[in-house]
Amino acid sequence: xxxxxxxxxxxxxxxxxxxxxxxxxxAASLSSSTARPLLLVPVPPHRTSLRKRGRDTSxxxxxxxxxxxxxxxxxxxxKPLLLRMHQxxxxxxxxxxxxxxxxxxxAVKPKARLPERVIVVxxxxxxxxxxxxxxxxxxxxxxxxxAIACIASTALSR
Numbered sequence: 001x002x003x004x005x006x007x008x009x010x011x012x013x014x015x016x017x018x019x020x021x022x023x024x025x026x027a028a029s030l031s032s033s034t035a036r037p038l039l040l041v042p043v044p045p046h047r048t049s050l051r052k053r054g055r056d057t058s059x060x061x062x063x064x065x066x067x068x069x070x071x072x073x074x075x076x077x078x079k080p081l082l083l084r085m086h087q088x089x090x091x092x093x094x095x096x097x098x099x100x101x102x103x104x105x106x107a108v109k110p111k112a113r114l115p116e117r118v119i120v121v122x123x124x125x126x127x128x129x130x131x132x133x134x135x136x137x138x139x140x141x142x143x144x145x146x147a148i149a150c151i152a153s154t155a156l157s158r
Contacts, residue, residue: 002123002151006049006057017123018064020151025076025119026069028147032119037075039115040066040149043122043134044082044106056080061151062121079115081143082106082134106134108141117144125153 005013029038042058050056062078069076085107108114120134131148138145 005061006053006123009053011060014060014064017061017151019068021061021121021123021149022065022068022072024149024151025065025121025147026072026074028119028149029074032117032146037077038066038069039118040076040078040121041081041118041134041138042078043120043130044080044084047084058121058123061123065121079112079118081108081112081114081118082137083109103133103136106137108137108143114141114143117146120145120148122148122150123152125150 001013001017004010005017025038025040040062042056042062045053045056045058059078059080066076066078084105086105118138120131120138122131122134125131125148128148131150135145135148
């Protein structure tokens with residue numbers, strides 16, 4: 001479903017994928033100190049992915065998740081606070097070691113109004129390197145990160 005949504009433009013899956021992400025973010029918020037309203041911060045896409053797709057699919061899914069969470073009683077917003085500082089090569093097809101070469105690739109947008117606490121959201125977590133780099137950038141700017149929520153993850157092969 002994620003690949004169909006991302007790479008084949010099946011936008012009708014945004015709501016269903018948003019539902020899965022909403023469940024993950026909701027569960028994370030119940031076991032954390034996340035302030036209310038919940039603030040979801042999507043990991044920004046690689047520039048070549050954005051150009052190829054013409055849209056930020058993670059942001060679209062996060063918006064759907066926020067709507068679902070809000071409708072169920074916890075106010076939720078999406079804040080795209082992160083930007084890519086330098087373009088690494090895409091992670092798809094890389095080895096575990098290759099995926100870890102993302103240090104310094106994210107920063108918090110200049111002049112952004114920073115919340116106290118957030119939940120980082122991503123569609124797929126493979127090694128966790130990209131999500132960890134997003135957390136590092138947010139924490140360096142003084143933003144607390146309570147959790148990383150995703151739609152799917154893969155088993156780490158060694």
